[in-house]
Amino acid sequence: MGSAYYPILVAVFTGLVLISNITATKGVAFGPLLTDGGFLVFPVTYVIGDVLSEVYGFKAARRAIYVGFVMQALAVTAFWVTVRLPSAPGYENQEALATMVSSFTQLAVAGLAGFLVGQTVNAYMVVRIKQRTKESHLWARLLGSTVVGQFADTLVFCAIAAPVIGFGNVPAFATYAAIGWLYKTAVEAAMLPITYRVIGAIKRREPSYVPMT
Template sequence: MTSEQTTDHEQHAAFARVGSAYYPVLVAVFTALVIISNVTATKGVAFGPIITDGGFIVFPLTYVIGDVLSEVYGFKAARRAIFTGFAMNALAALAFWITIYLPAADFYANQEHFENVVGAYTQLIVAGLAGFIVGQTLNAWAVVAIKERTKEKHLWARLIGSTFVGQLGDTVVFCAIAASAIGINTFGDFAVYTALGWLYKTAIEVVMLPVTYRVIAFIKRREPTYHPVF
């Protein structure tokens, strides 16, 4: 190996190729979580003065998977997963709208309710996709940018730093578009909705750090193309 190749090897962090069995499974879980969270987000939820939506149940897990993808496979592979999630959500919205215009069976009595849910879902899809692309892109970029400096050290800094940046971008964009779809019409409620969403999703990721650590370590050990650089 030449000195130039050695220097280049020392400067760049290690990432695995996407050809193994683990990458498509992570992308499938990632995409399913995004679709599920967009459906559950059609319901506004209130815990006393705390206002949120049903998406809070599983959506933070998309960032856990996003961190794993970015840490193990790099920015381009994480971006591919983001675009896959985007495409599948758009397909879900299209399928729902086509279903609205299909002739209803005589015994089907929920057409109006279905239309209301799909209408809210579509607005949330737009909000979710906009926030999703902004947040996940910032999240993946932050993980990879920090890793280029720290290599295999300070994983906690990559995961927490990317969470703060990605969740902030995602939450602000999503809430700005989605608020009216779940009935939030005042600035005070919007501010609570946005702040709570960011704090909650960030806190969940911090709490999930031990799990994220173990998943990342598990995949790194089993990816034959992953060669850590310290």
């Protein structure tokens, strides 16, 4: 890419995806509101995805999505190999590790599916809206892509993950999916001022960026 910013964004993007999939193994309840531990950092991946799509375009954003996908798959493989390695004398956490890896694997499958669908839709929407609005109405690109992308991601992820973390019945699933979608969308809306500044700063400093006219 010839950019000092693109590799950093991809690295942070991938790290946040991995962290969110591990923290998502715990179901979390705030009274009647059901979610998982991934709510802490996962919405930020969409903010970074928007930055990548807006500044570098769909192909570059898709490349970052593929990197995240491959690293998640590698994490699952590494965990399963580790579980099956012979335990050292005195190691007493084999059963707990196996249980955690089993949960993580199922959630990783959900995450991989939701991630590919949601992030791809999100990146596509940013680019398509930009083709119509050019450099203006950035807020419309960011929010419009998030609403659609997060809906696709949340629906796919929750359909697979809900039974794993204990939200298997229909009311619990509906609450889990709805809260996840609304929360993630709200986080990105709240972060719009920061996203604007980050995108503006990178556009000014990125030699490869050509404004769309």
